[in-house]
Amino acid sequence: MSRFREMIEMIRMALNAVRTHVLRSSLTILGIFIGVFSIIAVMTGIRVLQSNLETAMSGLGANTFQFQRFPAIRFDDNDWEKYLRRRRFYAADMKRVQEKSTLAQAVSATASFGVGEASSKFARTNPNISAVGVTPDGFITQSWTVESGRGFSEADDISGRRVCVLGADLAEKLFPLGSPVGQPVKFLGISYNVIGLLARRGSLFGQSRDNFIAIPLGTALRLYGQKLSLTIQVQAPGRETYQDVLEQARGAMRRVEPGIEDDFELVSNESSVGQFRSLTSAIRLGAAALSSIALLAAGIGIMNIMLVSVTERTREIGIRRAIGARKRSVMIQFVAEAILLSEIGGVLGVIAGIAFGNLICFFMQVTPIIPFDLAAIGLGICSAVGIIFGTYPAWKAANLDPIDSLRYE
């Protein structure tokens, strides 16, 4: 109990000491602030992007992966030709995967077949509506929810019916007043009957994910030709079977000799995040290195200030020792002061860093985050810096000879 009380007392004393040297303390704090701010800002920024990434890269449902020709994110174009040389996937590939993936819960395929203007008898859009052909299972694998009407049936797909479902934004634009279900919509000169309306998926990175029209894949292949390049989605029944389903489907998909790298890209929510992580790891590393150097410099600053402070307060230390302070008490007092200096900088740095890192949210229209773990790590590092660089000055203070320090002028 009295040890706890002593701690409180030491913190109070430390606060007092920091307050009496405002300018000196602020400069020391500034060093720590910069170190913590830089790392927290970068990490928060990356975290913001990443937290919005899972759904962004693929829009896939749970336990689902996707085969596609090109990788989800490319930061450099060195491998461009490799991807270009890859074969396209056709309906036959999907059929093969479907047949051989006995463990899968759903296998679907999608094909983008154009961007253009859509119109109803009420309104017309800008020519920026994307269109996709999708098999009935695509609703499951992409976790599309039908809000009203229905999704595609096997019959729609096989017989190539001219029906469509609309994203929420597009539906709102074309049918501002009533339900679109049952109404005709024209896209790229062809008329489709609206059979369903999809639930809103929201926007991501400032782009609406509800501004599209979907028709059965069979219809798209009929209208735009069998050579449309497909993307194939496979959903596993659960987490436990995910890896088995993936290997099975991958085996079905591969058209190359064993030992040769896959001739397609396998994308899942995990792999997208993983890919993003590996691409940003250099940035992270750079930020960590920079802020380590900044924190090291700041730590040396703390040590410097503490050494000055110890010399300046030699007499005070003598007084404290004379009236019964143990060495340990003096030591704790000075270490507490160093920790306090560094923690003030740390708290300010964490707050500013998180705020700055979240600035990206305004530009990309994504939800801001508060990374509590980063904050905790940041503050932990600050304590460590305070302890590491405060210990020697504190040790020096504690081991001053009381008689000499009482005489010190």
Place this chain on the structure above:
Amino acid sequence: MPLIRIENLARHYVMGTETVHALRGVSLSIERGEYLAIMGPSGSGKSTLMNLLGCLDTPNEGVYELNGKNVARMTDNELADIRNREIGFVFQSFNLLARSDALHNVELPLIYAGLPPKERRERARATLANVGLGDRMHHRPNELSGGQRQRVAIARALVNSPSIILADEPTGNLDSKTGVGILALFEELSRRGNTIIVVTHEEEVALHSRRVIRIRDGLIAADEINREQRAVVDGAAVALAGITPLFIV
């Protein structure tokens, strides 16, 4: 049993190749409630003796028993605790914490004694009131006169009810009138049963004590009862009115 028993106490310092013998074997005993002056010219070893008596230093040889405990063989932590509980220092240059007010300065020994804040504050208040500074509790040292500062220092020495009050030239930085006020305070404290040891080179100051020990060249040259103990004229002790017997040992 005497409060302090010293036998053959010796302390030497090694300075480069030379060894300085500051104390060469001092023996004396001090009873509870004595008012004692230690005198000697500079270099006589009186400061060394004071540091040893105050447990700031340990002897090379000899025995120092305080309250029956041999202090000479104690560890640094034990010495710190003894200083905290048994000894109240009063210095020539007051040695108050400049950035803390009078109350906090007086509280300081109680902080290291581990008292809860409320009790601490109450005792510090009462002690400050007892030395006549009840209305100066929240003044910082630089807002107080020399005499008032020394009173704060005395309050700090008293607050833990120590066995000894050890004063090192307590009037050295004060004008004679203020100095007399401090001596009156010591007299009053002595009358109330406190043990007081004053280290000084001023005959004037020593004459107020009941026993005078003279140190020369690291040895006791004289140890005499002061038969003409001077008292401060009545009235100088006015500030003590209303003292409660808080620090009677």
